Structure formats: C-alpha cells, structure tokens
Amino acid sequence: MSNTSDSTNIDEIDRRILAILAKDPRIPYSDISTELADEGLELSSEAIRQRVASLLDITTSFFLLRPDTHEWEIVLVTVRTDGGTSAKAEVFEAMSGMDFWFVGSGFGTVDLYAHATVSSTAEVDKLVNDVREIPAASEVDYFVETGRSTAVERYLQVE
Template sequence: MSDGSRDDLLELDEIDRRILEILANDPRSPYADIADELAEHGIDMSSEGVRRRVTSLLENMTSFFLPRPERNSWEIVLVTVRTADEPDAKQEVFDAMSDMDFWFVAEGFGTVDLYAIATAKSNLEIDDLLVQVRGLESVTEMDHFIETDRAVNIRNYLPVY
C-alpha cells in the first residue's frame, strides 16, 4: 500500500513515453521493431532493454482500452451526474451505476459528482441506459456525450516530469 511518498510515484522518461506511444499505435509491436523505431529518435536500446522497459511499465499501469468509434459499429457514451446534497446520495448512485451496463464509473469532486462510460450497440440502447440513470432517486442532473471521433496525443497523456 502506498504511503503517499514521492518514492511510490511512477516516473516516466522520454524513452518510456516513446515506447508507450508505439504500443498505443500497435500493441503487438515486437520488441525489436520498437528498438528500431526508438533508434530513429536517437535512442539506442536493444530489444532486451525494450522488453525490460515494457515489463516494468505494464507492472505499473492499468489497461484502458478505448475502441475507435469510426472503426466499429457501436457507440461510446460518457454520462455525467450530479446528486442530491444528502447523506450517502453520491455513494448510492455510484453503486447503482456500477451495477448498470457502464464499464467505467468514477466518483470525485468538481462540477459533477460522478461520470461513467458505456459502450452500446445503438443510440436506443444508450437511451435505455440514460432512462435508468435518470430514474435513480438521488440523481438531480444528468448530461451525456456520445463520442463520434477522437484524437489521441499520448505525449500529452503521459508527460515526462
């Protein structure tokens, strides 16, 4: 368990970021191909060195796969929720949404109380899910966003500190 010290933080360098960028574009890239691509950026590393880096990175990260909407026949929806200002309201809605067809539900603080992501076969399926969320007693406001396109810049997602 983390004690919150700086020693527990994953520190990414430029090499790690480049490796993750290559894997984001092609997760099946052989280590030798990754080493060759790193060499194009002036980074000299053997395929064994790449393997060690990848192993370490994967031990310290979770998988987060997002299908590309333009390549698939399903929809991706992001739902944001505000809950009643009552004891346990946020937790009750979080638990209920976690039991729905969302594959990601997050609680935090800010302008929304919860957000969730679901993948659905159709807008009708999304509508059914939204009706379920709206029907929760402690939900006071809900917004949603259906993704139609995406641009990913792994360099902004994984900054080097």
C-alpha cells in the same frame, strides 16, 4: 531521466515506448529499439523488454476502437448529485452495477461520469433513464461519441 525500476516513475523513454505500443501493441522490441534510436534514444531490445515488463505492472491495457468504424456507439453519461459524499458514493455504486465499462468519480462541474457501449439510441435512452432513477442523481446529461482523436503521449506525465 528516471528508470522504471522503482515501478512508480514514468520517464520520457517510457512515454515513447507506451506511445509506440499504443499504435501497434504487437510491435517487436527490436523495432521499438530501432524507432527510439531514430529519435536519439539508444536502448537494446532487452532494455525495452525490461521497461515494458515494469510498465505492465503499473498500467492497464485498454484498446479504444474508433466509433465511426462500428455499428455501435459510445455514450458518456455525466451526473451531478445532491447530498454530499454519501450521495456521490450511492450513485457511484449504482452506476458501477450498470452496463458501463468505466465509471469515474471526482470533483468539478460534474460528480461522476461513465462510459458505455450501446448498439442503439433506445439503449442510450434506457441507460440514461436508469441513471436518472437513482434517487441521489440530481442532474444527468449524456453525450454520444461520433469521433475521436487520441494522443497517448499527452496522457502520460513525466515528473
């Protein structure tokens, strides 16, 4: 297993630490050390602190609230573009200026996708219609999230 000292490699211990922190971001380092020891991974509280400090340099903090516990909804909007790279860049820039808290660009069955938090279906309609008005957006679909299962340990990869 590698050490996070070079700030680019994430090993299995780092994955376990991040999974523990995802469940309880305020957990003391000593409790993390104890939990890891129960799994056969012996690290001191100071070693945990050093690893967390290194991980904070290469990660972002984002806490996802469960959608079924609030009076608002999370909407996912997907976009297909026509016109190649410039069209994709145009839509990405336009969506980045809208009320989305995440906009992603890539390749596959959609060109872009974005997440927003809305308090009503009227807000969903407005946001989706605003995206549809972008000239380079050829197809726009959306999905309102009503439940979620998150497994952060599957998100993090070990080389």
